[in-house]
Amino acid sequence: MSPARGAAGPGAPGEGFRIRRRGGLSVFEADLLAEIPSLRHAFSTRRGGSGGGCFSGLNFSFHQGDEAENVRANWAALSRAFGIAPERFLTVRQVHGNRVWVIDDAESMPVSGGGDAGEDAPRRDAIVTNRPGxxxxxxxxxxxxxxxxDPVRRVIAAVHAGWQGTSRRIVEQVCAALEARFSCRREDLRAAIGPAIGPCCYEVDDRVREAMAGLPGLERIFSPRETPGHWRLDLALANRLQLRNAGVPASRVAAANLCTACRPDLFFSHRGSGGKTGRHFNFLLMDGAPGAG
Ligand SMILES: [Zn+2]
Structure with missing residues (x-):
């Protein structure tokens, strides 16, 4: 892969990624997930939401300062666009770790639906389930x-990987959980890496590089800046290389290659906004009767 092809930026989405209208919303979808029967997924954009000011667009977080009324309207819009009941949206309290929440047949149906990770929600950065609906x-x-x-075992996973989760190899942890808990084969897995801050806009210092010292492809993930001790970090590539390291075939991994900081028309960016902005919701589900409980 040439460096140009791997680098995120303001241009067109990566191969196999496309923007689609769903209801009144615009979302990104990856072909390799969209072609799995009865699987639905989306990486949301700002387009189609109710918020104003720095939250203008489709913000899904109640905890960044947006009006709760706007956020509720956005969840309702997502529910309508995909025909998914609000209580079926499930997330976690993200803590920049590498722990995985496994929801299998033994786990009772979690209480924190509706997309808001309340006080009782698990503090995790990934969710794995074989439960339809x-x-x-x-x-x-x-x-x-x-x-x-995994279209064979019909198991799905959603992962949040910032630099800390990436340094703790969260996607490799997820692949290990899929294998250990659901007997998934690594070669059957398909992964879509959504829009994220690109190396064009993500400068970090030696502290971050040292935390990632053990990761595969270090010399490709970091490129030196003019200032000594400063680096451009390609987090999406780091996760792509971890997936490959975990045994997921390169042909089964697609990346959006879009930088959230370069495209304020499409995305919320924590760095690009100085910290005050909304949150996207990136989800998937397998259709079928929801589990009891
Ligand atoms: Zn950028």
Whole structure:
């Protein structure tokens, strides 16, 4: 892969990624997930939402300062656009770790639906389930959202990978959980890496590079800046290389290659906005009767 092809930026989405209208919303979808029967997924954009000011657009977080009324309207719009009942949207309290919440047949149906991770929601950065009818998702504004599906075992995963989760190899943890808990084969997995801050806009210092020292492809993930001790970091590529390291075939991984900071018309960006902005919701679900409980 040439460096130009791997680099995120303001241009067109990566191969196999496209923007689609769903209801009144615009979302990104990856062909390799869209072609799996009875699987639905989306990486949301700002387009189609109710918020104003720095939250203008489709913000899904109640905890960044947006009006609750706007956020509720956005969840309702997502529910309508995909025909998914609000209580079926499930997320976690993201803590920049690498722990995985596995929802299998033994786990009772979680209480924190509706897309808001309340006080009782697990503190995790990934969700894995084989239960149909639950839309599992993660919220992002620069961090890397990764959606993974095994069309053979019919198991899905949603992953939130910022630099800390990436340094703790969260996508590799998820692949390990899929294998250990659901007997998924790595070669069957398909992964879509959504829009995230690109190396064009993501400068970090030595502290971050040292935390990532053990990761595969270090010399490709970091490129030096003019200022000593400063680096451009390609978080999406870091996660792509981890997926490959975990045994997921390169042909089964698609990346959006869009930088959230370069495209304020499409995306919320924590860095690009100085910290005050909304959150996207990136989710997937397998259709079927929802689990009891
Ligand atoms: Zn950028």
């Amino acid at each position: 639950i839309a599992i998702g993660v919220k992002t504004a620069d961090c890397v959202p990764v959606l993974i599906a």
